[in-house]
Amino acid sequence: MLVVIRLAVSAWLVYLAVADLRRGEVSNWATVPPLLVATIWRAASGDWTLGVALVVVVVAAECPPTLAGGLLLAGMFLCMGPAIRQGVEAALVVWFGVAALWLVGVLGGADAKAVMTLAALFPGERLGWLLLIAWLGQSLFYVIREHGWRTPRVVASALGALARFRMPESRRRAPALPAVALAGLVCAWLYFA
Amino acid sequence: MRFLNDRSGAELTEVGIVLALVVIVAIVALRALGVNITGVLNNVAAALGGG
Numbered sequence: 001m002l003v004v005i006r007l008a009v010s011a012w013l014v015y016l017a018v019a020d021l022r023r024g025e026v027s028n029w030a031t032v033p034p035l036l037v038a039t040i041w042r043a044a045s046g047d048w049t050l051g052v053a054l055v056v057v058v059v060a061a062e063c064p065p066t067l068a069g070g071l072l073l074a075g076m077f078l079c080m081g082p083a084i085r086q087g088v089e090a091a092l093v094v095w096f097g098v099a100a101l102w103l104v105g106v107l108g109g110a111d112a113k114a115v116m117t118l119a120a121l122f123p124g125e126r127l128g129w130l131l132l133i134a135w136l137g138q139s140l141f142y143v144i145r146e147h148g149w150r151t152p153r154v155v156a157s158a159l160g161a162l163a164r165f166r167m168p169e170s171r172r173r174a175p176a177l178p179a180v181a182l183a184g185l186v187c188a189w190l191y192f193a
Numbered sequence: 194m195r196f197l198n199d200r201s202g203a204e205l206t207e208v209g210i211v212l213a214l215v216v217i218v219a220i221v222a223l224r225a226l227g228v229n230i231t232g233v234l235n236n237v238a239a240a241l242g243g244g
Contacts, residue, residue: 020202032197061196080238102196106208109199132213139209146206158207168207176204 002192009121009188013181016114020177026110035113038120047086049079050095050120057099057116068103072096091123094131105167111176118180122187130183138179146172 012034019026035054043051056075060068076096083092095116102112118127140151147154158168 024203025200026202028200058196077238084235106205108201108203110202132217135209136213139206142206155210159211162211172206173203174206175202177202
C-alpha cells in the first residue's frame with residue numbers, strides 16, 4: 001500500500017513539474033482535487049485545523065490585500081494552538097506562508113496549491129526545509145542562467161527593494177513546480193512511512 | 194474562488210532567492226539563540242484565545 005501511495009504521489013508530482021515547464025501553468029484538475037482530498041483525509045484523521053486554514057485562505061483571497069494579510073495572520077495564530085496539539089503546526093506555517101506569497105504575487109496559484117497538498121500529506125518540518133532548499137537552488141539556477149556574474153548585484157538589488165517593502169524592478173517569472181516536485185519526491189521516498 | 198481558480202505555476206525568481214535565504218537564516222538564527230519557535234507561536238495563539 002505504501003509503495004502504491006508513493007508511486008501515485010510521484011506520478012502526480014512529475015506531471016505537475018512537466019506541465020509547468022511546458023506551459024507555465026497547470027490545470028486546476030491536477031491541483032484542486034488533490035488539495036481537497038489531502039485536506040479531507042487530514043480532517044478525517046482528526047487534524048481538522050488544515051480544513052479551517054483552507055477556508056481562511058480561500059476567503060482571504062477574495063478580500064482586498066490589506067484585509068487578506070490580516071486574515072491570514074489571524075487565521076494562523078488562531079489555528080496554531082489546535083495545530084500544535086494535532087502535530088500539524090509545520091504544515092500550518094507552510095500553508096499560510098505560501099498563501100501569503102501567492103497573495104503578493106511571488107508564487108502562482110498552482111504552486112501554492114501543490115505545496116499545500118504536500119504539506120498536508122507530509123506535515124513534518126522536513127518538507128519545509130526541503131522546499132526552502134529546493135526553491136533557493138532553483139531560483140539561483142534561473143537567476144545565474146539569466147544574469148551570470150551579475151547575479152550578486154541582482155540579488156542585492158532585490159533585497160534592497162524588499163527591505164523598502166517594494167517589489168524588485170526585474171520581475172522575471174519561471175516555473176516553480178520542478179523544485180516543489182523534487183522536495184515532494186524526496187519526502188515521499190525517504191521520509192514517508 | 195480566486196485562489197482555487199489560479200492556474201499559474203510561475204515564481205518571481207529574484208524574490209525567491211531573497212525570501213528563501215531570509216527564512217533559512219532567520220530559522221537558523223532563532224534556533225542558535227535557543228528560541229523555541231513553536232513555543233512562541235503557541236503563546237501568541239493562547240493570548241489570542243485560540244490555544
